[in-house]
Amino acid sequence: MSNREISCSTALREALEEEMERDDTIFIIGEDLVAHGGIFGQFEGLPERFPGRVIDSPISETCIVGSGVGAALTGMRPIVDMHFADFVTTGMDEIANQMAKIRYMFGGQAKVPMVLWAPDGGGLSAAAQHSQSLESWFVHIPGLKVVAPSEPSDVKGLIKAAIRDDDPVIFFQHKRLFAQTGHVPEDEYIIPIGSAAVKRPGKDITILTYSRMTYLCLEAAEQLAKEEIDVEIVDLRTLKPLDFALIAESVKKTYNVLIVHEACLTGGFGGEIAARIGEELFDYLDAPVMRIGAKDVPIPFSPVMEDFVLPKVSDVVEGVKKVLNR
Amino acid sequence: MKTSKKEKLSLFKKMLTVRAFEQKAGELFQQNLIPGFIHLSIGQEASSIGTCSVLRTDDYVASTHRGHGHMIGKGADPRMMFAELFGKTTGYCKGKGGSMHIADFSVGILGANGVVGGGFPIMIGAGLSIKLRKTDQVGVVFFGDGAANRGTFHEACNMAAILKLPIIFLCENNLYASTTPSEYTLAGGSVAGRAGGYGIPGHAVDGNDILEVRNVVEKAVARARKGKGPSIVENMTYRYRGHFEGDPQKYRSTDEIDTHRKTSDPIERFKKHLQKEGILTTELEDKIKKDVTKLIGEAVQFGQDAPLPRPEDALEDLFVNP
Numbered sequence: 001m002s003n004r005e006i007s008c009s010t011a012l013r014e015a016l017e018e019e020m021e022r023d024d025t026i027f028i029i030g031e032d033l034v035a036h037g038g039i040f041g042q043f044e045g046l047p048e049r050f051p052g053r054v055i056d057s058p059i060s061e062t063c064i065v066g067s068g069v070g071a072a073l074t075g076m077r078p079i080v081d082m083h084f085a086d087f088v089t090t091g092m093d094e095i096a097n098q099m100a101k102i103r104y105m106f107g108g109q110a111k112v113p114m115v116l117w118a119p120d121g122g123g124l125s126a127a128a129q130h131s132q133s134l135e136s137w138f139v140h141i142p143g144l145k146v147v148a149p150s151e152p153s154d155v156k157g158l159i160k161a162a163i164r165d166d167d168p169v170i171f172f173q174h175k176r177l178f179a180q181t182g183h184v185p186e187d188e189y190i191i192p193i194g195s196a197a198v199k200r201p202g203k204d205i206t207i208l209t210y211s212r213m214t215y216l217c218l219e220a221a222e223q224l225a226k227e228e229i230d231v232e233i234v235d236l237r238t239l240k241p242l243d244f245a246l247i248a249e250s251v252k253k254t255y256n257v258l259i260v261h262e263a264c265l266t267g268g269f270g271g272e273i274a275a276r277i278g279e280e281l282f283d284y285l286d287a288p289v290m291r292i293g294a295k296d297v298p299i300p301f302s303p304v305m306e307d308f309v310l311p312k313v314s315d316v317v318e319g320v321k322k323v324l325n326r
Numbered sequence: 327m328k329t330s331k332k333e334k335l336s337l338f339k340k341m342l343t344v345r346a347f348e349q350k351a352g353e354l355f356q357q358n359l360i361p362g363f364i365h366l367s368i369g370q371e372a373s374s375i376g377t378c379s380v381l382r383t384d385d386y387v388a389s390t391h392r393g394h395g396h397m398i399g400k401g402a403d404p405r406m407m408f409a410e411l412f413g414k415t416t417g418y419c420k421g422k423g424g425s426m427h428i429a430d431f432s433v434g435i436l437g438a439n440g441v442v443g444g445g446f447p448i449m450i451g452a453g454l455s456i457k458l459r460k461t462d463q464v465g466v467v468f469f470g471d472g473a474a475n476r477g478t479f480h481e482a483c484n485m486a487a488i489l490k491l492p493i494i495f496l497c498e499n500n501l502y503a504s505t506t507p508s509e510y511t512l513a514g515g516s517v518a519g520r521a522g523g524y525g526i527p528g529h530a531v532d533g534n535d536i537l538e539v540r541n542v543v544e545k546a547v548a549r550a551r552k553g554k555g556p557s558i559v560e561n562m563t564y565r566y567r568g569h570f571e572g573d574p575q576k577y578r579s580t581d582e583i584d585t586h587r588k589t590s591d592p593i594e595r596f597k598k599h600l601q602k603e604g605i606l607t608t609e610l611e612d613k614i615k616k617d618v619t620k621l622i623g624e625a626v627q628f629g630q631d632a633p634l635p636r637p638e639d640a641l642e643d644l645f646v647n648p
């Protein structure tokens with residue numbers, strides 16, 4: 001086994017290359033894909049490698065998403081590039097009313113095997129319309145699976161699972177993690193959708209998190225270790241379906257829970273998890289479940305304000321101490 | 327329309343101001359003094375300044391991500407613009423918006439927009455409001471060749487036409503939307519040509535000729551003010567800088583850029599016109615350039631000296647009644 005380290009970006013590209021090689025019903029559609037391999041260079045090389053299967057679209061998101069739905073219904077496996085996750089708003093009917101509902105509404109006659117790839121998150125001074133974390137909108141719509149990986153190996157294993165899945169998957173990738181490197185096995189593997197992972201074992205408290213916040217929490221855990229607080233970090237990886245079995249296993253060990261996400265707090269996915277833990281694991285809790293999320297404002301441009309709005313390592317450290325009453 | 331000598335000199339100065347503003351912004355961005363993304367309109371000054379020059383202060387403008395020229399054209403203060411680009415409290419949006427979301431509502435700018443094609447529906451509302459309030463204002467919605475392919479463009483053109491709204495759809499066709507040439511994305515090859523489908527006037531304009539831009543936009547504005555409804559104006563132009571600062575521009579050659587710059591630079595062309603008419607002497611040009619350099623220098627200084635927001639300021643301005 002090699003120790004090769006690659007970035008999240010490379011992991012994505014590698015997975016797509018392998019999958020497109022394997023299955024010629026897969027194609028990618030979105031804006032600015034061919035000349036630059038996507039605005040983040042995330043598909044670099046693929047347009048040349050698979051001519052005609054990486055398709056440039058005009059700035060017509062309604063039809064970009066819709067074309068994925070229609071093609072999926074008729075035998076293809078489209079990957080739709082949303083450019084920035086923020087622009088889901090411009091294809092929202094196709095996502096919420098079409099992509100999510102067609103199979104159910106028509107009594108299971110059809111399937112919609114597509115992936116909507118959406119780079120999200122803040123921290124780039126990109127301001128209110130290019131920095132959002134919108135995952136909770138989609139977990140609220142029955143019929144969609146929602147994935148938000150952190151490390152490169154998860155990106156690779158999960159995008160493969162998403163492509164092979166017969167149902168629509170919203171695949172968020174944090175913009176600030178594209179360059180994040182990590183070990184990725186050379187051999188073929190798949191990470192099933194709906195499986196969380198313990199990224200750091202610990203016994204005092206469970207932090208439930210996903211996407212970029214996983215790294216932030218790992219940093220906080222290192223600091224807390226110096227104060228003899230042993231944090232377990234569960235990276236949810238998939239938000240829907242949720243791996244509640246692993247969450248329960250961890251909670252039954254630590255009796256304490258902090259949930260951390262970058263999306264703003266009110267109406268965020270943390271509330272859903274906290275409610276479920278309250279309903280199903282109340283007897284295993286030593287303290288109320290707490291949540292950390294961004295402050296309830298749009299993401300401001302100026303770095304001083306953006307830093308203030310987004311969760312920080314120190315917020316996580318404080319949050320843990322609050323739950324543990326330390 | 328007639329343009330007096332004095333007006334011509336003022337137009338020339340404004341074009342130079344936009345260019346100097348953006349050249350400076352580009353430099354400061356490269357020095358990491360401006361965070362985020364910036365999109366420059368260098369090469370498109372005849373379109374922004376020419377169009378705004380026939381508008382009144384109380385007319386509305388919906389701008390784009392490439393909106394510095396629209397701001398300056400409509401009368402915004404470069405000092406507060408730089409302060410915003412730096413993310414300072416004295417910026418137009420108190421540092422909340424940045425270049426991509428800059429606005430000066432006091433001069434009728436309803437906002438730049440980070441969402442391509444986001445301005446169309448908003449301008450429909452402004453047009454409707456003008457009609458309901460029975461004023462003789464007009465609204466200009468700026469957009470790119472790329473934005474013409476958003477569904478919002480079609481909905482807005484149709485709705486503006488049936489409601490006879492006082493709106494000008496002002497396309498700045500710079501031949502590219504990010505990396506993608508409009509030659510590939512624009513069915514029919516012309517934004518102005520789409521007007522026929524809505525039964526409204528459509529004008530394709532040499533968008534690097536400021537006097538022609540003024541002529542055509544002025545006609546569309548006059549028509550709108552009289553309650554005769556919307557028009558599409560397509561200013562054919564070209565941007566010299568990348569889509570955003572830092573764009574590696576693999577999609578076009580430096581030759582292509584140089585050719586446009588050499589043959590059709592809007593400022594050079596207007597300068598030749600002014601010289602030919604004997605309006606612009608070398609001394610006058612030097613003086614104007616000096617004034618512009620001073621203005622922009624002071625604006626940058628103002629922005630740099632301005633205080634940063636307090637982190638908690640992030641919580642302000644969300645609601646009128648929190």
Ligand SMILES: Cc1ncc(C[n+]2csc(CCOP(=O)(O)OP(=O)(O)O)c2C)c(N)n1
Binds near residue numbers: 390442500
């Ligand atoms: C709805 C939406 N889709 C995509 C983008 C990303 N984007 C920003 S600018 C741009 C190109 C716009 O091209 P055009 O309308 O021609 O304006 P130009 O940049 O040339 O001034 C794109 C695709 C966006 N901001 N909003």
Ligand SMILES: [Mg+2]
Binds near residue numbers: 470471472500503
């Ligand atoms: Mg363009």
